[in-house]
Amino acid sequence: MARALEPERRLLAIYTGGTLGMRSEGGVLVPGRGLAAVLRTLPMFHDEAHARTLGLPEDTLVLPPASPDQRVIYTVLEWQPLFDSSDMTITEWIQIAQTIERHYGQYHGFVVVHGTDTMAFAASVLSFVLENLQKTVVLTGAQVPIHALWNDGRENLLGALLMAGQYVVPEVCLFFQNQLFRGNRVTKVDSRRFAAFCSPNLPPLAVVGADVTRKRAVSGQRAGRPVRAPAPRQGPPRPSRPQVRAFLQPPLKGVVMETFGSGNGPTKPDLLRELRAAAERGLIILNCTHCLQGTVTSGYAAGMAMEGAGVVSGFDMTSEAAMAKLSYVLGQPGLSLDSRKQVHTPRLWAQAPWAMGMGTPVGCVPGEARGPRVPLPSAQEADAVRDAATPGLACAAARAGDLDARASPQGSDLSQENFNGQTALHAAARGGHPEVVAMLLQRGLDVSARDEDGLSPLLLAVKGRHQDVIGLLRAAGACLSPQELEEAGTELCRLASRADLEGLQSWWRAGADLGCPGYDGRSALLVAEAAGHLEVVTFLQKLQGADPVSPLFPA
Numbered sequence: 001m002a003r004a005l006e007p008e009r010r011l012l013a014i015y016t017g018g019t020l021g022m023r024s025e026g027g028v029l030v031p032g033r034g035l036a037a038v039l040r041t042l043p044m045f046h047d048e049a050h051a052r053t054l055g056l057p058e059d060t061l062v063l064p065p066a067s068p069d070q071r072v073i074y075t076v077l078e079w080q081p082l083f084d085s086s087d088m089t090i091t092e093w094i095q096i097a098q099t100i101e102r103h104y105g106q107y108h109g110f111v112v113v114h115g116t117d118t119m120a121f122a123a124s125v126l127s128f129v130l131e132n133l134q135k136t137v138v139l140t141g142a143q144v145p146i147h148a149l150w151n152d153g154r155e156n157l158l159g160a161l162l163m164a165g166q167y168v169v170p171e172v173c174l175f176f177q178n179q180l181f182r183g184n185r186v187t188k189v190d191s192r193r194f195a196a197f198c199s200p201n202l203p204p205l206a207v208v209g210a211d212v213t214r215k216r217a218v219s220g221q222r223a224g225r226p227v228r229a230p231a232p233r234q235g236p237p238r239p240s241r242p243q244v245r246a247f248l249q250p251p252l253k254g255v256v257m258e259t260f261g262s263g264n265g266p267t268k269p270d271l272l273r274e275l276r277a278a279a280e281r282g283l284i285i286l287n288c289t290h291c292l293q294g295t296v297t298s299g300y301a302a303g304m305a306m307e308g309a310g311v312v313s314g315f316d317m318t319s320e321a322a323m324a325k326l327s328y329v330l331g332q333p334g335l336s337l338d339s340r341k342q343v344h345t346p347r348l349w350a351q352a353p354w355a356m357g358m359g360t361p362v363g364c365v366p367g368e369a370r371g372p373r374v375p376l377p378s379a380q381e382a383d384a385v386r387d388a389a390t391p392g393l394a395c396a397a398a399r400a401g402d403l404d405a406r407a408s409p410q411g412s413d414l415s416q417e418n419f420n421g422q423t424a425l426h427a428a429a430r431g432g433h434p435e436v437v438a439m440l441l442q443r444g445l446d447v448s449a450r451d452e453d454g455l456s457p458l459l460l461a462v463k464g465r466h467q468d469v470i471g472l473l474r475a476a477g478a479c480l481s482p483q484e485l486e487e488a489g490t491e492l493c494r495l496a497s498r499a500d501l502e503g504l505q506s507w508w509r510a511g512a513d514l515g516c517p518g519y520d521g522r523s524a525l526l527v528a529e530a531a532g533h534l535e536v537v538t539f540l541q542k543l544q545g546a547d548p549v550s551p552l553f554p555a
């Protein structure tokens with residue numbers, strides 16, 4: 001891995017989709033167009049004055065100088081259509097390779113913006129099909145869209161551009177959370193945390209801190225030959241509709257399906273039709289993430305498609321536990337199909353602690369009408385199971401608004417954290433359930449607790465625009481941190497430019513200073529005036545004179 005010496009380095013950034021550029025539509029994330037236009041507005045990604053002196057075209061941006069003697073200029077090539085990567089197959093990955101082959105002579109290096117769900121597959125495929133590669137190819141993406149206030153997209157993309165721009169690493173790499181990995185050694189291990197990737201059997205090639213620490217020498221392939229991206233000899237490896245249909249036939253009664261990231265899968269209508277038909281026939285299909293950590297959620301359109309096809313969420317169960325639980329449930333005589341499906345949902349956690357996998361007695365044969373009798377756990381075992389399962393389940397129930405004082409007796413410790421460091425209060429705040437939030441505050445849960453990503457219940461309520469919850473948390477003493485207050489300016493400006501009154505009111509109610517400037521020094525009021533949003537100007541002026549603690553302020 002050597003330092004690149006050219007004073008001007010040209011990169012091609014191929015934007016294929018993924019969370020980095022996604023936007024929320026109807027409450028779920030879908031790929032968003034216009035990445036170059038977004039980057040153009042962020043000074044860390046574009047030096048407008050220098051671009052003007054160079055006369056760069058619309059799709060080409062230039063980074064501010066990272067070192068006095070070198071500039072990185074990059075052209076954004078946006079795919080049509082853009083993908084949630086759980087919908088990508090080897091066909092699309094070969095197309096990326098062919099794009100690199102086509103433009104190989106014009107650029108010093110390549111950055112591929114890709115969804116994280118299948119990025120490890122993409123990086124592996126590219127590393128094998130791109131023969132004679134002598135230039136740097138870096139894949140990157142994000143767990144949270146670049147448009148969000150608190151996101152990993154900006155850091156990951158900037159890091160990938162700097163890696164490909166400043167270094168010659170003649171292989172396919174993946175850059176995530178300040179680490180440059182060899183592409184065919186990584187796997188996605190977490191569906192939520194920013195540190196989503198791990199390279200279990202090979203240390204990173206480089207680690208970025210104040211300095212770039214190069215950990216490994218990279219030899220590259222044989223020089224002197226033109227790069228090649230051969231066309232695939234075989235079709236996509238995804239199962240075809242007849243294969244899926246044949247697999248889902250009786251006597252099969254239950255299936256544990258491992259999906260990508262937070263429970264996402266391909267949205268091909270014919271595949272979803274087969275899943276729905278099987279679910280309607282009575283087959284229980286349980287959705288578990290293939291990641292080591294994280295849960296199945298309905299945050300993405302690709303995940304909602306699974307849910308719509310009748311696939312039951314396995315939430316945070318391991319595939320092993322899901323297998324065992326499914327076997328156990330299918331072996332119980334006299335349970336209706338609905339009850340069998342329901343024991344997989346967090347709602348029944350208080351009544352049926354055995355139902356959540358951990359400690360589940362196994363020994364039943366899937367599909368048996370009458371399974372062997374299994375001894376029920378002793379009171380001590382049941383307590384141990386309940387204690388182990390409580391944090392995850394309480395969070396799931398609180399998020400769904402299903403946690404009430406009756407279902408969570410005084411003995412159960414609701415302040416325990418789940419795998420991500422969140423308490424039930426985080427979950428209820430995120431889900432926007434004031435009655436659950438009030439109950440948890442009464443039970444003494446810490447209003448200022450931060451999860452592993454540094455998020456507080458208040459910030460989650462602000463993101464979800466849950467005005468009542470924000471009011472309750474503020475009344476209980478919750479505050480935005482000094483850093484959140486400082487960074488709120490940029491978010492307020494973004495909301496003002498979109499005339500998003502609800503979003504502005506959420507930040508104001510949480511204690512943000514509406515006059516706080518954004519990254520370019522302008523306040524939300526100036527942005528609203530410049531955009532001609534008169535209703536926003538009036539709204540902001542009205543808010544500035546009002547008391548955020550008053551619950552009566554009209555929306």
Ligand SMILES: NC(=O)C[C@H](N)C(=O)O
Pocket residue numbers: 017018019020083084085086114115116117118141142143144261264300302
């Ligand atoms: N974080 C992400 O990018 C996940 C998204 N579902 C994707 O892979 O496209």
